[in-house]
Amino acid sequence: MKKELLLICIVLATGSVFMNLSVLSARNVIHTNNYTGNYYNNINPDEISIFPNPVVGKKLTIAAENPFDMIEILNIVGSSVIMQKFDLGIYKVVLNLENLDKGIYIVKVKFNSNIIVTEKITVQ
DSSP states (O other), rough: OEEEEEEEEOOTTSSSSEEEEEEEEESEEEEEEEEEEEESOOOOOGGGGEEESSBSSEEEEEEEEEEEEEEEEEEETTTTEEEEEEEEEEEEEEETTSOOOOEEEEEEEETTTEEEEEEEEEEE
8 A cells, every 4th residue: 555645834923833744545544643833932943953863873862052851752654752751951861762763753852941843863
């Protein structure tokens, strides 16, 4: 069965984001995932580093100039594969990705101010 991936992303002037990710077959929608949030609202994208990308050694470092309290990694169909919450905001974390298959993932970082920044990574 042939499957297609459809991603719709709308960014409003207010900074709000709406994303819909759907996996489609020839006849129907197999899976859909919606996301709404803020896009870099008062967070400069240069103030967060997610490296290395592509991930080769199964370790991913996330560092930011502002404290964050949640990291989530989503697979290409939008399912959460890793989620870590931190009681107090942290500025740096090293994640072990050894249980992830090769592929493309979305890293979602939630800052203490409820701002969410997302970035695509490739695991090799």
